[in-house]
Amino acid sequence: MQDLFVAVDAVEREGEERITTSLRKGLLELCVLALLARRDHYGLELADDLVARGLTASEGSLYPLLARLRDAGAVETRWESRDGSRPRRYYAITPTGRTQLAASTRVWRQTSAQVDELLEES
């Protein structure tokens, strides 16, 4: 009987992880743009920030997203040395990225409010 509970618990945890990954994946782009809108970040700094906030489980998944944002003109990259340290690769949001962030924020607020409302009804 105990084995059954353990198995059910494992399935529930697995399902929860899958849902979390799926929801985060769609939101990661918005989160990255929001962080870059505050200030420029280098890659590891950005990855650590997202992991610390629980917004991504895998720091490696950030780079395909950054490449897509760069291709879309939402993010630009540069090598920069600060305080005489080794040059690092910094990511900065562009005006296109800011427009995209504003639109995504609007959609997220509307959608999340609607989802909250729906969940409260049920």
Added chain:
Amino acid sequence: MHDPTSSPSRSAADARALEAHLRALRIELADLPEHRREEVVDDVRAHVVDAAESGRPLPQVLAGLTAPAAFRSELGLPPRGDGSPLVAARVLQASAAVVALVSAALTLFGHVLSSVPWQAGTGQGQAHDLPAGLASGSVVAVAPAVVAVLAAALLVVPRGFAAGPGRSLRPAAHAVSWVCAVALTAATLVDLGGSGWWWFPAALLAWAAVVVPRRLRRAPSTRGTAVRRWLRAAVVLLPVGLWTGAVLVSQGLNPLEGGRSALHLAVVAALVVVGVLVGLGSRAGHVALAAAGALVMVLAVVEMGMLVLAVWWSGGVWLLLGLVGLVDSTARSRRSSTPGTPATA
């Protein structure tokens, strides 16, 4: 561009592991424009170097990265194929063009010869009749050859025309192969009783350039590929058996009698070896078969003997089978070294 891997703190093994990952990433994104690909490589390299410098073990950092194939998928690119259909189309189309050029020269030569009024008893033709012969033969000779050369040039020279995303064969390139195959078939059929037969091997190669890439796109059955291999071997070994029988009948039961018989025996032995290698799917066997086919075609043209067309066709069929087997075996070895693609037998 700045290279952050030059930090002396990283061990040589770490540097090799990082470079291996970046190499795999470059290969996976090979069809992206170079500047986009290098931007991605720089992103990942910078992340790994920063993480390693912060004290994280490199194997752990590399394990946390998105795998190259998944990276490709995350960028919205289609799965990367092994490129076999593209290579097959290019090799077969280029071969069809070369054979078509020789066919065109032979057709033109035949038209010139047949147009010159031979003077009884002298064996001499009139030099001023040559342009008429050239003019009559030029359309049927030159037009299909031009189509074949243009098709090969389109498939081979501009990289972007034939090669689609993920090293696939673009539909436009496939359509060009169709046009070429139809043109060369028309060249064969237009003058079936005369020079048309010279075009037969080029037409076969052109149809192979249509059919083989389509076949390579599908996952092949092990049984089907083995049957094809041994059928190819049979085509090599059957004439060898007939030839050996003919030599033994004509020269008695001692095949080593005289230098000519010894040469026959050596050729027969070589062809048996090639046939068996082809049956076993050896790439070297198929290269040898294609080379033997090309050599026989050259000999047919140089010797111009009584059975010139039969020899020309035989060489053409060997060239065709050798090249088809070669692209098949190349596809097999590529697929066995590319995870996630179906392997052929």
